[in-house]
């Protein structure tokens with residue numbers, strides 16, 4: 513690819529970060545086809561798009577655009593609808609609410625890691641990285657133990673189809689999973705209206721402000737959003753951490769010696785292996801960005817994973833620097849849609865890393881395949897080799 517003739521196509525199978533670098537250097541705001549979405553590759557431009565919710569709308573789904581009755585998800589709505597939903601729901605994500613979950617997350621994580629260590633064919637994703645966040649979210653939503661496996665299946669089916677769901681072409685399986693999940697939660701919501709219990713969904717059912725209560729449809733949308741926004745991303749964070757241990761075993765030894773580095777280890781993992789690789793906006797009016805004119809209505813893809821390796825902001829951007837400070841990565845987004853679950857995701861990430869370091873002396877990935885780890889979404893499975901911690 514020459515400087516004069518940049519090719520703005522991105523092939524996830526190839527070294528995607530090398531391609532992002534070329535985009536940042538030669539075509540920072542560009543698109544693959546005249547009618548296609550605009551890729552935004554540089555940190556400053558990604559920041560601009562995420563912060564400017566007047567210029568870049570989150571109303572993406574055709575269905576929400578065409579049907580005024582449709583209940584939009586918080587993630588894909590603009591003010592004032594967004595502000596109302598976020599205002600009601602954010603009460604459940606205060607530091608106190610998140611902190612109150614720490615002990616139960618640790619307990620859940622320890623149990624999962626013990627089973628992982630005892631497994632004859634240890635698989636990081638199926639044994640730990642997937643069930644940890646699904647379990648935490650299921651508990652927040654009051655999913656009962658016996659229903660957990662079904663909940664996980666719905667979650668996998670819906671997430672596996674997220675691109676098509678946004679573009680309004682969900683598969684039959686995703687439609688059935690969404691309907692079954694809606695029916696399950698509608699029943700739960702009706703019960704909770706009669707008899708409140710102490711979990712997030714119950715609190716949301718009863719929360720009341722000057723904006724009024726959340727409707728059943730809004731509550732259902734929130735249950736789905738937790739699955740979409742909270743499960744797979746946190747799985748990817750844990751996979752990313754183990755990828756770092758595989759590629760740089762000295763980081764594992766360093767955390768064993770100095771567990772105080774775990775928080776900055778997690779931040780650097782979020783930067784280098786961003787779980788939410790890109791997001792999406794629609795230009796609300798004609799906007800100039802990075803020397804390009806983006807017309808009203810056109811789709812824009814802020815490439816978070818690219819922004820997080822922009823050498824205009826980060827020194828040695830492709831290196832893992834365990835104590836990088838400052839680390840202003842955009843892994844959780846920015847502006848009015850900044851990740852509501854970030855404190856919870858950070859807590860889960862820290863607890864998982866601490867538990868791995870405590871229970872193991874080493875961990876490596878079998879059949880390491882970069883392309884599958886760079887794909888969108890977390891891998892469905894990841895075989896690992898473990899060395900249980902030697903106890904004196």
Ligand code: HEM
Pocket residue numbers: 562586587588598649737738741742743745746749786787788791792842843844845846848849850851852853854856857
């Ligand atoms: C490492 C894990 C996670 C990452 C990297 C992540 C990343 C993100 C990003 C980038 C956004 C903004 C997207 C945009 O602006 O278009 C977002 C939004 C959101 N996230 Fe997360 N997320 C994670 C975990 C979670 C968890 C655990 C929850 C909840 C249990 C959660 C709930 C949400 C919600 C509700 C939104 C929408 C906020 C809004 O529209 O105002 N996320 N997340």
